[in-house]
Amino acid sequence: MHIKGDDTLLFIGDSITDAGRARADPTSLGNGYVHEIAQTLRDRANAGSGPTPGPSPRVINKGLNGNRVYDLESRWTTDVTDLRPTVVTVKIGINDTWRHYDSGLPSPVHEFEACLDRLLASTAQTLAARLVVITPFLLPVTPEQEGWFDDLVPRTEAVLRAARGNGAQVVRADLALLRAVQDREAAELAPDGVHPSPLGHRLIADAWLAAVDTRTPVPRR
Template identity: 30%
Template sequence: MIFEDMDRIVFAGDSVTDMGSAQPVGEGLFENLGTGYVRIIDNLLAACYPERKIRVTNSGISGNTSRDLLARFQRDVVDLKPDWVSICIGINDVWRQFDSPAIPDEQVMPEEYEQNVEQMILQVKGKVKGIFLLSPYYMEPNREDAMRSRMDEYVAVCARLAQKHGCIFVDFQQMYEDYCKIRHSTFIAWDRVHPNRVGATLMARAFLEKCEFDYNHGNGEVH
């Protein structure tokens, strides 16, 4: 497993990262980490690797676009001196184009999105052990759907930036597309965006698959 004892992982993002976490930065006991994929990742790290003390920090804020996250990235990510950084942003960049079409100043187009995410990467590149780039998504398997088609452009930006800068890419869009071939998206999200506990578990599993995570590590024995 790539995370070592006393590593700190900072998860930056919007509402799907936030999920009710303490603001502006959540960590520690109770619901400070929120109730989404960040909480489940922390649970699994502690359950399967009890000998490694790993500090998990939730820097997600509901409603954020990449523009919003970039504006607070220094305070809520860089200044925390993380060992690992995870960035999951872009859903609101796309969503505002469809739920608020008459308010263009709240919309972030693909060109600006790419610039914003790349600036975040560059702020921590070379200062941390690794950067995770988690794709935005829309739980709609029909790729001809207008919002799904637009979202795919932003997913492609993430894939391109991850390759360019050596980030670990986690394709949540593909993961949800595969799952929705079996179960309808309403099973995991009423609005096709905000996951319930099943959706959050899928996200946590997709993330940990990129971390050389072993669910059977130690078979419950502390090393």
């Protein structure tokens, strides 16, 4: 897949995507991986040949703190379909696991998968958009969080099935961060085990660029 200057890239998900964006400003991208991706693509366009910079894609951030997959479904028409993106990236799943442990809020994996599958299938049919799915991840910083994998592992497998069943490009953020944590403390990449540090966000951006836009060189970190 190659990203073109006339593409509209829409990112939707939970707080990891939100990353502090200003809700009242539709151009705000937050301070996380979405901003990093947009900046890299702008830098590439500006480095093109010719006296003026080339076009860079429009980037929209529709992440929202606390969202589970069902929250995405409730706002999908206004926050995705109506905006007519050409590339849709979804990052969801960790809150479905987290709320199970801290609030007892159920999100059965089969229902989670069915919901995500509906969103991807309807988007492909309605928009003919290219689909990208970023896997959820966890870098435990407490003994309690180690137990979350009992729920997160099958949920990640559900994400992969839904993505592949709908022809979506998969970005394995979970594997990228696990590789990175071999040389660093988990808290350096995600201080609370869930929300990435600036370095963690950059690694997610690098994983997205490596999987989705092969023209953009991604440095080793």
